[in-house]
Amino acid sequence: DSGVTQTPKHLITATGQRVTLRCSPRSGDLSVYWYQQSLDQGLQFLIQYYNGEERAKGNILERFSAQQFPDLHSELNLSSLELGDSALYFCASSVVERGGSTEAFFGQGTRLTVV
Amino acid sequence: GQNIDQPTEMTATEGAIVQINCTYQTSGFNGLFWYQQHAGEAPTFLSYNVLDGLEEKGRFSSFLSRSKGYSYLLLKELQMKDSASYLCAVENRDDKIIFGKGTRLHILP
Numbered sequence: 001d002s003g004v005t006q007t008p009k010h011l012i013t014a015t016g017q018r019v020t021l022r023c024s025p026r027s028g029d030l031s032v033y034w035y036q037q038s039l040d041q042g043l044q045f046l047i048q049y050y051n052g053e054e055r056a057k058g059n060i061l062e063r064f065s066a067q068q069f070p071d072l073h074s075e076l077n078l079s080s081l082e083l084g085d086s087a088l089y090f091c092a093s094s095v096v097e098r099g100g101s102t103e104a105f106f107g108q109g110t111r112l113t114v115v
Numbered sequence: 116g117q118n119i120d121q122p123t124e125m126t127a128t129e130g131a132i133v134q135i136n137c138t139y140q141t142s143g144f145n146g147l148f149w150y151q152q153h154a155g156e157a158p159t160f161l162s163y164n165v166l167d168g169l170e171e172k173g174r175f176s177s178f179l180s181r182s183k184g185y186s187y188l189l190l191k192e193l194q195m196k197d198s199a200s201y202l203c204a205v206e207n208r209d210d211k212i213i214f215g216k217g218t219r220l221h222i223l224p
Contacts, residue, residue: 002157033212042216043158043202056210090157106157 003027004107006091012113018079021110025072025093031055032074033094033104034066038087049074081114088112117141119215121203126221127193135188135201135218143208149177149188150202152217158202161188190220198222 003026013019025032034046045058049068060066063081068074078085088111094104119139127133139147146165150158162170164179164186176189188201200217207213 002159043204043214045212045214048210056212058211058213103160103163106159108157 002105002107004091004093004105006089006107006110008110009108010111010113012115013081015081015083015114017081017114018077019081019112021076021078021089021091021112023074023076023091023093023107025074025091026105029093029095029105030072031094031096031104032068032072033092034060034074034076035090035092036087037090037109038084041087043090046076078112083114086112086114117207117213119203119205119213121201121215121218123216124219124221126223127190128223129193129195131193132189132191133193133220135190135203135220137186137188137203137215139184139186139203139205139213139215141205141207141213144181145206145208145210147177147179147186148202148204148206148212149175149186150204152200152202154199161201193222195222195224 005024007022030051033048037043046060047066048056052068063079066076088109090109092104092106121137148163149161152158162177169178174191179186200219202217204214
């Protein structure tokens with residue numbers, strides 16, 4: 001158990017809908033990262049938050065948005081869903097601001113299926 | 116563009132040594148990670164290299180050459196549980212983390 005909690009574990013929804021994925025980081029971790037993993041694209045970095053502020057942005061679509069709340073949990077909002085958004089979405093957390101200077105711990109992921 | 120290349124699949128025998136290579140072209144470089152991911156599970160951190168050279172951690176070692184844009188992960192005394200995907204990732208100068216597509220390692224008894 002990494003200490004990072006993601007909910008829900010599985011989500012099935014229709015095209016055009018909007019969903020929210022939730023992540024609770026490890027206690028004491030200030031950074032939260034969101035990743036998308038699909039079979040053909042591998043693991044894609046979406047966005048990082050540090051202590052409530054957006055820190056770095058990767059290949060995140062405009063239909064997607066995220067935020068980190070004062071209690072440090074984070075939400076990833078996916079809207080106008082398309083079939084191609086079906087993927088495993090991971091959240092990771094680390095104690096530091098910079099992405100790589102220490103170990104990031106991953107949650108077990110949310111499997112999103114868009115039908 | 117930004118690109119991370121690693122072999123798609125490799126096969127090795129239990130007890131042997133295997134080297135998984137990774138080459139990268141990114142806009143700047145802050146550091147390079149290796150992660151292990153078992154099928155259906157989350158990635159777990161293996162190593163992080165910032166400076167050139169070899170970092171050893173038990174059965175696993177990671178090497179970096181920044182001038183060549185090259186890294187490798189060396190796994191010794193292979194065990195069946197090492198069957199997994201190994202992901203190479205680079206943090207570029209904008210603090211974005213770019214992953215390769217991973218190398219699926221199969222261990223044969």
